[in-house]
Amino acid sequence: MIPTADAVVIGAGHNGLVAANLLADAGWDVLVLEATEAPGGAVRSAQVTAPGYLSDLYSSFYPLGYASPVLRGLDLDRHGLRWTHAPDVLAHLLPDGRAAVINRDLATTAASLEQFAPGDGERWEHAYADWAEVAGPMLDTITTPFPPVRGGLGLLRRLRVGGALRLARRLVVPVRKLGDELFDGEGGPALLAGCALHTxxxxxxAGSGVYGWLLAMLGQQVGWPVPVGGAQRITDTLVARLVQRGGRIDYNARVDRVLTARGRAMGVRTVGGATWRARRAVLADVPAPALFLDLVGAAALPPRLVEDLAHFKWDGSTLKVDWALSAPVPWKNRAVAGAGTVHLGADLNGLTTYAAELARGELPRDPFLLVGQMSVADPSHSPPGTESLWSYTHLPFRPNWRAEDVAAHVTRMEDVLEEAAPGFRALIVGRHVAGPADLEAGDPSLVGGALGGGTAAAYQQLFLRPIPGLGRADTPVDRLFLASSSAHPGGGVHGAPGANAARAALARDRALTGPLYAGVIDAAHRAVYR
Structure with a gap:
């Protein structure tokens, strides 16, 4: 007999695990099939540099995860998830040695920015007040399916028409323009732009301003916390919660085909020929091109959808390095020492140059670094008096990178750190390099080392994500749902794509309204892809 489950979830990344948990909460029999030997996708930890030094292999700091209504609703603290904070949230170290610092204490942040221009401290407080007014509805809007009716109405009630229009403008303004409007000195714009360059x-x-504003203001509101014991704790608690509710995970089970009949997802086949039947739904925590072109196949899809996928754009490749250090980073500017995350290597103009080199397909000569001082944030990451440090930088997207190019860029990264912290290299007792191919090998969803499931550009967001359509988890194949960061609202560890897919699957399965829901979605897809 062919084994069955109510829902088959492809991929045990955090979005797949969120979807599986929500379906299990609804009483569904859920099976998760994971291609690798471990769950978590890009939310995992291991000792890879030196004994006793814990590294988060991919993501590390989680302002969106901490604030996400989706993850908060799962009560992961009941399964052992605890959060901790570095003394300072974020420091942007400028080439001239000055540093702008975000601290969870508003007055402390304001004092840092006041050093750059008189009045910029107060201007930061005003910017934060603007955020605080809309934070709740904004997060609801970000983490719910498109169109975000409830969150949108909440914003409209608070802001009225004029305020809503000004917020809409802020959502599309470039971060350079936003920083220029909000501040007189260099500190505030550097903080915003550095946050935007996480994308x-x-x-x-266009649209870079909202990412900078969102991450910076979340840093002020809730910090950029880390799980005690490493990123793996998020995955561990999601797995524990799922298993407690009867969910199952099979590892080393790479799905190579979604089985369809009469336009409906019926189950999946794994490499080796094993098949599983899905009684109610198939949810896929894999990139959109992999789902549609590889697992479903062009023949089962509207030709226009396949044509649109030819224009799908990945975000850039990534190079990540972890170091075990025998002592804390010897920063020239000690104001940086207490920050969990440090941005360095460029001011605002330098960030523009760096982004332009990436856009031209060039390796930046002076890479902009995002640096994580993990032992500062959570001392359990390394022995007392030492530091577990990581840094990543963006590369132009390429399916294949030469080993010598990766090695040369690691040297450039260490040059940037040595300049900011003389003696850094002498403290290295272990190093682990993860180039784009290594990142993809560990998590097949990180195609070419791209972390976001597709570009964050405005032309591939909302109802344009992953391609022009509905901005929802539903696909043209009935009962097949996209649950990865390729779906709205995109990358980040917040669980929204997985939650949206689970909600869509539950809506489709309702006895009374499910057929009507399916009919509306089908009509909308026909209008888009005819």
Missing amino acids: DLSPEE
Whole structure:
């Protein structure tokens, strides 16, 4: 007999695990099939540099995860998830040695920015007040399916028409323009632009302002916390919660085909020929091109959808390095020492140059680094008096990178750190390099080392994500749902794509309204892809 489950979830990344948990909460029999030998996708930890030094292999700091209504609703603290904070949230170290610092204490942040221009401290407080007014509805809007009716109405009630229009403008303004409007000195714009560069957007690109504003203001509101004991704790608690509710995970079970019949997802086949039947739904925590072109196949899809996928754009490749250090980083500017995350290597103009080199497909000569001082944030990451440090930088997207190019860029990264912290290299007792191919080998969803499931550019967001459509988890194949960061609202560890897919699957399965829901979605897809 062919084994069955109510829902088959492809991929045990955090979005897949969130979807599986929500379906299990609804009483569904859920099976998760994971291609690798471990769950978590890009939310995992291991000792890879030296004995006693814990590294988060991919993501590390989680402002969106901490604030996410999705993850908060799962009560992961009941399964052992605890959060901790570095003394300072974020420091942006400018090439001239000055540093702008975000601290969870508003007055402390304001005092840091006041050093850059008189009045910038107060201007930061005003910017934060603007955020605080909309934070709740904004997060609801970000983490729910498109169109975000409830969150949108909440914002409209609070802001009225004029305020809503000004917020809409802020959502599309470039981060350089936003920083120029909000501040007189260099500190505030550098903080915003550095946060925006967590994506693949340049400071001049439409929509970059909202990413900088969101991450910076979340840093002020809730910090950029880390799980005690490493990123793996998020995955461990999601797995424990799922198993407690009867869910199952099979490892080393790479799905190579979604089985369809009469336009409906019926189950999946894994490499080797094993098949599973899905009684109610198939949910896929894999990139959109992999789901549609590889697992479903072009023949089962509208031709227009396949054509649109040819224009799907990945975000940039990534190079990540972890170091075991025998002592804390010897920063020239000690104001940086207490920050969990440090941005360094560029001011605002330098960030523009860096982004332009990436856009031209060039390796930046002076890489901009995002640096994580993990032992500062959570001392359990390394022995007392030492530091577990990581840094990543963006590269142009390429399916294949030469080993010598990766090695040369690691040297450039260490040069940037040595300049900011003389003696850094002498403290290295272990190093682990994860180039784009290594990142993809550990998590097949990180195609070419791309972390976001597709570009964060405005032309691939909302109802345009992953391609022009509905901005929802539903696909043209009935009862097949996209649950990965390729779906709205995109990358980040917040669980929204997985939750949206689970909600869509539950809506489709309702006895009374499910057929109506399916009919509306089918009609909408026909209008888009005819």
